[in-house]
Amino acid sequence: QVQLVESGGGLVQAGGSLRLSCAASGSIFSFSTMGWYRQAPGKQRELVAAIRSGGSTTYADSVKGRFTISRDNAKNTVYLQMNSLKPEDTAVYYCNLKVDGLRVEYWGQGTQVTVSS
Numbered sequence: 001q002v003q004l005v006e007s008g009g010g011l012v013q014a015g016g017s018l019r020l021s022c023a024a025s026g027s028i029f030s031f032s033t034m035g036w037y038r039q040a041p042g043k044q045r046e047l048v049a050a051i052r053s054g055g056s057t058t059y060a061d062s063v064k065g066r067f068t069i070s071r072d073n074a075k076n077t078v079y080l081q082m083n084s085l086k087p088e089d090t091a092v093y094y095c096n097l098k099v100d101g102l103r104v105e106y107w108g109q110g111t112q113v114t115v116s117s
Contacts, residue, residue, distance in 0.1 A: 002026045002106045004095045009111030012085055016115070020080040022095030022108055033098045034071055034078040038091035038113075045094070049080060053100055062088075085115045 008020040020036065035050035049069035050058045057069055068081040078095065095108035 002028065002097060004097060004106055004108035006093065006095050006108045006111040009093060009113045011114045011116065014085060014087055014115055014117050016085050017081070017083045018085065018113060019082070020093055020095075020111060020113075022078045022080075024076045024078075024097055024106075026076075028099055029076040029097070030073040031100050033100060034069075035096040035098070036069060036078075036080045037094045037096055038089075039094070039110075040088075040091040043091075048093070051078065082113070085113075087115045087117045089113060090115050 003025040004022050006020060006022045008018060010018060012018055031053055033050055033052045036048045037045050038048050039045040048060050048063055049067055051069045051071050066084045071078045091113060092110040093113050094110045096105060098105045
């Protein structure tokens with residue numbers, strides 16, 4: 001069983017920055033695609049960014065140029081650096097792990113990000 005523990009959320013003013021972290025337990029981190037999703041009130045959960053085991057990345061159009069996803073396989077941790085935050089970035093952010101080649105995935109408990117105008 002894999003556990004994902006997110007940290008780094010909080011309240012920030014528009015234009016500010018936050019860095020989210022997600023630490024994974026177990027030994028499959030380096031063989032997995034890591035993703036950050038978010039869900040705002042009344043909206044569906046959406047992919048924000050993902051980084052594959054080989055290091056390639058994907059971003060939602062709404063965050064391109066502002067957010068950066070990275071991973072440290074030695075620490076079993078994925079990061080989301082969020083710059084130039086906007087009020088519309090307000091949401092609960094969830095960490096996701098998908099094991100490469102298997103239909104197995106895990107979710108973190110979520111961390112709240114609130115951007116005030």
